[in-house]
Amino acid sequence: AAVAEELIVPPVQISYTQHLIDGKFVDAASGKTFPTYDPRTAEVIAHVAEGDKEDIDRAVSAARKAFDEGPWPKMTPYERSRILLRFADLVEKHNDELAALETWNNGKPFEQSAKAEIPMLARLFRYYAGWADKIHGLTVPADGNHHVQTLHEPIGVAGQIIPWNFPLILFAWKVGPALACGNTIVLKTAEQTPLTALYAAKLFHEAGLPPGVLNIVSGFGPTVGAALASHMDVDKLAFTGSTETGKIVLELAARSNLKPVTLELGGKSPFIVCEDADVDKAVELAHFALFFNQGQCCCAGSRTYVHERVYDEFLEKAKARAMRRIVGDPFKQGTEQGPQIDSEQFQKVLRYIKAGIESDATLECGGERFGSKGYFVQPTVFSNVQDDMLIAKDEIFGPVQSILKFKHLDEVIRRANQTHYGLAAGVFTTNIDVANTLSRALRVGTVWVNCFDVFDAAIPFGGYKMSGIGREKGIYSLKNYLQVKAIVTPLRNPAW
Numbered sequence: 424a425a426v427a428e429e430l431i432v433p434p435v436q437i438s439y440t441q442h443l444i445d446g447k448f449v450d451a452a453s454g455k456t457f458p459t460y461d462p463r464t465a466e467v468i469a470h471v472a473e474g475d476k477e478d479i480d481r482a483v484s485a486a487r488k489a490f491d492e493g494p495w496p497k498m499t500p501y502e503r504s505r506i507l508l509r510f511a512d513l514v515e516k517h518n519d520e521l522a523a524l525e526t527w528n529n530g531k532p533f534e535q536s537a538k539a540e541i542p543m544l545a546r547l548f549r550y551y552a553g554w555a556d557k558i559h560g561l562t563v564p565a566d567g568n569h570h571v572q573t574l575h576e577p578i579g580v581a582g583q584i585i586p587w588n589f590p591l592i593l594f595a596w597k598v599g600p601a602l603a604c605g606n607t608i609v610l611k612t613a614e615q616t617p618l619t620a621l622y623a624a625k626l627f628h629e630a631g632l633p634p635g636v637l638n639i640v641s642g643f644g645p646t647v648g649a650a651l652a653s654h655m656d657v658d659k660l661a662f663t664g665s666t667e668t669g670k671i672v673l674e675l676a677a678r679s680n681l682k683p684v685t686l687e688l689g690g691k692s693p694f695i696v697c698e699d700a701d702v703d704k705a706v707e708l709a710h711f712a713l714f715f716n717q718g719q720c721c722c723a724g725s726r727t728y729v730h731e732r733v734y735d736e737f738l739e740k741a742k743a744r745a746m747r748r749i750v751g752d753p754f755k756q757g758t759e760q761g762p763q764i765d766s767e768q769f770q771k772v773l774r775y776i777k778a779g780i781e782s783d784a785t786l787e788c789g790g791e792r793f794g795s796k797g798y799f800v801q802p803t804v805f806s807n808v809q810d811d812m813l814i815a816k817d818e819i820f821g822p823v824q825s826i827l828k829f830k831h832l833d834e835v836i837r838r839a840n841q842t843h844y845g846l847a848a849g850v851f852t853t854n855i856d857v858a859n860t861l862s863r864a865l866r867v868g869t870v871w872v873n874c875f876d877v878f879d880a881a882i883p884f885g886g887y888k889m890s891g892i893g894r895e896k897g898i899y900s901l902k903n904y905l906q907v908k909a910i911v912t913p914l915r916n917p918a919w
C-alpha cells in the first residue's frame with residue numbers, strides 16, 4: 424500500500440462525555456465511565472459515562488414526559504421543521520469539528536468525514552425537515568353512512584440503537600424521521616463511537632429542540648441496549664447492527680411490550696462484473712464497493728463476481744489497484760484507508776484472512792496488518808474464491824476483496840442469491856437487458872447499476888431476508904414512526 428503526506432490538523436476538543444437526559448448532560452447513575460479510543464494508536468482519548476438500566480429508565484421517563492406533556496408533539500409541524508433546519512445550519516457551521524471528532528473516534532479518512540459525511544448529515548436533516556409539515560392522513564370512502572378519516576400520529580417514545588461504522592450518518596437515519604413525525608427519542612450509540620452524537624445533540628438543543636425530546640445514553644449492548652429493547656414504556660425500536668444482535672433485540676421487543684421493530688442488519692453483497700464491462704471502470708467501482716470505509720459497510724460489495732471473459736484482466740488490475748491504495752493516518756491528506764475500528768474487529772478480519780489462505784483461495788496481495796500500531800490492515804485481495812468458502816459466506820467487515828469467476832447469467836443470479844443476506848448488489852454492464860434482468864432477479868433491497876453506495880436522503884435503504892426488516896430514508900422511513908388512527912363518524916344526513 425502507498426503512503427499519504429501532510430497532516431490535516433484537527434481543531435477539536437472533547438467537550439461532551441456524559442449522558443444527555445432531559446436536555447442536560449449528566450453522569451451515569453452508577454458514576455461509572457468507560458474509555459473510548461483512537462483507533463490509529465489504540466490510545467484512550469476520553470472516558471465516557473457508562474449507562475445501565477437505571478440510566479435508560481431515566482431517559483425513557485424524560486422522553487415519555489416530553490411526549491405526553493409537550494411541547495414537542497403539540498408544536499406545529501412547521502415549528503418542528505424550523506428546528507430541524509436550524510440544526511442543519513449549525514451542523515454546517517461546525518462541519519470541521521464534527522468531522523475531526525468523527526475521524527478521531529472512528530478512524531475514517533478526515534476528507535471523507537469533512538467533505539461527504541457531515542454535509543450529508545445536514546442534507547438528511549433538511550430532507551426530513553421538508554417532510555415534517557407534509558405528513559397527513561386520508562379521507563376514506565367506506566361503505567355505509569359514515570365519514571371516515573385517518574390521522575397519522577407519532578408512535579411515542581422511540582428507542583434507537585446504532586453501530587460505529589457511520590456514527591453520525593446513522594444518527595441522522597434514525598433521529599431524522601422520528602423527529603419529523605413528532606416522536607421523542609432515547610438513542611444508544613455504539614460503545615466504540617460515543618462522542619459525535621453527543622456533540623450533535625448539543626447543537627440540536629442550541630437549535631431550539633425542547634428538553635427530553637432527544638436523549639442519549641452511552642454504554643454497552645447487553646446492558647444499555649438490552650434495557651432499551653426490553654423497556655415496557657418504549658413504543659418503537661429501530662436497530663442497526665449485526666444480524667446476530669438483531670435477532671436478540673427483536674426477541675427482547677417481543678417478550679416485553681411487542682414494540683414494533685425495524686432492523687438494518689448485515690450483508691454479503693454481490694458485485695457483478697459482466698462480460699461487456701469496461702474493465703478499468705469496473706475495477707475502480709468494485710474496489711470502491713468493497714474498500715470504502717475500511718470495508719466496514721453493511722452493504723459492502725464483498726463478493727466480486729467477474730465474467731470469465733474479463734476475469735484475468737480484471738484480477739490483475741484489481742490487485743494493482745489494491746496495492747496502490749493509500750493506507751495510513753486518516754488525518755493525512757490523500758489517505759484512502761484508515762484503521763479498523765477496534766481490536767476485536769481487527770482480529771476478526773485477520774482471522775478471516777487466515778481462513779481464506781487455508782481454504783485454498785489465492786492470496787493476491789495484502790494479508791497482514793499494516794504498520795505496527797493501531798488497527799490498520801493491508802488492502803487484501805483473494806482470487807479463485809469459491810461460494811462455499813468462509814470468506815465468501817460470512818460478513819468480514821474489513822478490507823478483504825474476494826473475486827469469484829462466473830460464466831452464465833443464470834448461474835451468477837443463482838449464486839448471488841444463495842445467501843441468507845439480501846441487503847444490496849452492484850451490477851456492472853452496458854447492456855440494458857442484462858441490467859434489467861439482474862436488477863429484477865437479485866433478492867436485495869438495493870441494486871446499484873454502474874454505481875455503488877449512492878446514499879441520497881430520498882432513496883430507501885434496507886434488507887431482504889436476514890438483512891433486515893423495514894426501510895430507512897425516503898418516504899418509506901416515515902411509516903416506521905407513525906401510527907394510523909381511523910376515525911369513523913356517522914353521517915346525520917346520508918344524502919350529503
Ligand code: ADP
Binds near residue numbers: 612644645649
Ligand atoms: P458490531 O458487531 O458491528 O459491533 P452489534 O450488532 O454488536 O454490531 O452492535 C450494534 C449496536 O448494537 C451497538 O450499539 C451495540 O452496543 C448494540 N448491542 C450489542 N449487543 C446488544 C444487545 N444484546 N442488546 C441490545 N443492543 C446490543
